[in-house]
Amino acid sequence: MEAYITLLTNNSYASGALVLAHSLRATHTTKQLAILVTSAVSRPIRDRLTAVFDAVIEIGELNSNSTANLQLLGRPELGVTLTKIHIFNQTQYSKVVFLDADTLVLRNVDNLFGTAANGSIAEGEDRNKRFAAAPDAGWPDCFNSGVFVCRPSYQDYTGLIEMADQQGTFDGGDQGLLNSYFSGWSTGDSSNRLPFLYNTTPTSVYSYAPAFQQYKDKLNIVHFVGSFKPWQWLRFADGAVFPRNTSSKDSITLVQQWWNVFDQYIGGKPS
Ligand code: UDP
Numbered sequence: 001m002e003a004y005i006t007l008l009t010n011n012s013y014a015s016g017a018l019v020l021a022h023s024l025r026a027t028h029t030t031k032q033l034a035i036l037v038t039s040a041v042s043r044p045i046r047d048r049l050t051a052v053f054d055a056v057i058e059i060g061e062l063n064s065n066s067t068a069n070l071q072l073l074g075r076p077e078l079g080v081t082l083t084k085i086h087i088f089n090q091t092q093y094s095k096v097v098f099l100d101a102d103t104l105v106l107r108n109v110d111n112l113f114g115t116a117a118n119g120s121i122a123e124g125e126d127r128n129k130r131f132a133a134a135p136d137a138g139w140p141d142c143f144n145s146g147v148f149v150c151r152p153s154y155q156d157y158t159g160l161i162e163m164a165d166q167q168g169t170f171d172g173g174d175q176g177l178l179n180s181y182f183s184g185w186s187t188g189d190s191s192n193r194l195p196f197l198y199n200t201t202p203t204s205v206y207s208y209a210p211a212f213q214q215y216k217d218k219l220n221i222v223h224f225v226g227s228f229k230p231w232q233w234l235r236f237a238d239g240a241v242f243p244r245n246t247s248s249k250d251s252i253t254l255v256q257q258w259w260n261v262f263d264q265y266i267g268g269k270p271s
Pocket residue numbers: 006007008009010012013099100101102103146224225226227
């Protein structure tokens with residue numbers, strides 16, 4: 001079984017997870033949709049999730065009781081980082097495409113499952129890749145951990161926890177840890193590297209505007225990184241997003257696309 005999986009650690013990203021799921025359904029994906037939730041996610045939110053995800057999976061806190069020989073108790077700062085690591089423990093799935101809850105899928109990306117994961121190989125061919133991800137716009141020798149393809153395995157799951165326990169994470173989050181663990185990513189087999197079009201951050205609209213103009217019709221997955229998420233934008237009564245000081249026309253368009261999915265499947269257009 002193969003699945004798209006996202007993660008919800010609290011209620012505040014719930015609309016992100018719902019929009020993501022509906023955006024995936026709209027691509028007529030043939031894969032399962034699953035979401036990992038912590039105990040902090042409320043019952044009403046879970047009911048909404050159940051309506052669109054095939055599986056809502058509760059994950060517990062990782063601590064030294066849950067995983068042998070690890071001294072994670074007394075390291076609360078690792079708790080949040082390790083939450084995403086639960087993906088590697090979902091061995092009921094043979095292959096997973098993980099997506100942050102602040103991503104939006106614009107076209108069918110099921111080819112991420114069938115192939116070398118970068119979509120360049122004929123559908124159906126399976127190179128059995130362990131891990132694939134797209135470059136981070138801030139430091140392209142690192143991958144961005146908001147979108148990745150993996151094969152869940154207990155070995156990687158415990159290996160990641162062990163590494164977190166022993167050396168922590170260089171950026172304080174899961175991205176640093178995953179980059180340390182899959183450290184051959186930038187120089188190894190090119191099929192581990194997904195095109196940036198599978199994890200396009202709207203911040204690139206400013207940092208490389210001509211490239212955005214060239215490629216904007218080819219985006220597969222948009223990732224709204226940063227502290228200000230689409231669901232936090234104000235809107236006019238007709239549903240148009242209220243431009244923020246710093247926002248360019250193109251980044252507004254992407255946020256508007258997120259809201260269009262919200263309106264169509266979740267909220268209904270304001271009247
Ligand atoms: N997350 C969550 N609630 C939070 C923070 C994070 O559910 O309060 C989950 C969610 O899936 C989110 C992911 O963890 O997409 C990573 O966090 P975020 O996307 O905020 O990081 P960024 O991509 O901005 O670096």
